[in-house]
Amino acid sequence: MQAETAPVRPRVSSTHDCRLIDLPKIQDPRGNLTFVESGSHVPFEIERAYWIYDVPGGSVRGGHAYRKCHEFIVALSGSFEVMLDDGSHRVRYALNRSYHALLVPNLIWRELINFSTNSVALVLASSPFERSDYVRDYADFLKLRNTQ
Ligand code: TYD
Secondary structure (H helix, E strand, O other): OOOOOOOOOOOOOOHHHOEEEEOOEEOOOOOOEEOOOEOOOEOOOOOEEEEEOOOOOOOOEEEEEEOOOOEEEEEEEOOEEEEEEOOOOEEEEEEOOOOEEEEEOOOOEEEEEOOOOOOEEEEEEOOOOOHHHEEOOHHHHHHHHHOO
């Protein structure tokens, strides 16, 4: 008789998997330079980049999670905060350096808040834009996490 084995579930990301990544900073009297490469600084293949700018004071961006997509967020200019939530824990990161990036895996609820004037958020994403990848209802997010 064959022993029954429990199905192996892929591990669901938590706020502990979200982290700040120091990017190379090439200092130069002519102006500094920072770069990123897929596979080394960004732990996924970059399939898409988008940026958020001209954010009016007090606006909140995000307010959702992705089923599959991983993101890498940089404050290219100015500053803002990113609130991350895995359904059990909340952490908040202040991004204010263009050589710091925040890695946000899938299934993490995020809100981007407290944008300074003229701030620019660059986001590198692991998949092309797909509306069905969004979870925009927090109760659905909690349900989804509990069934993973
Ligand atoms: P959304 O991801 O909801 O914005 P936020 O950054 O605040 O979470 O996107 C806002 C709108 O832009 C929405 O209608 C989808 C559209 N959009 C695209 O068409 N392509 C993209 O790559 C992104 C990120 C958004």
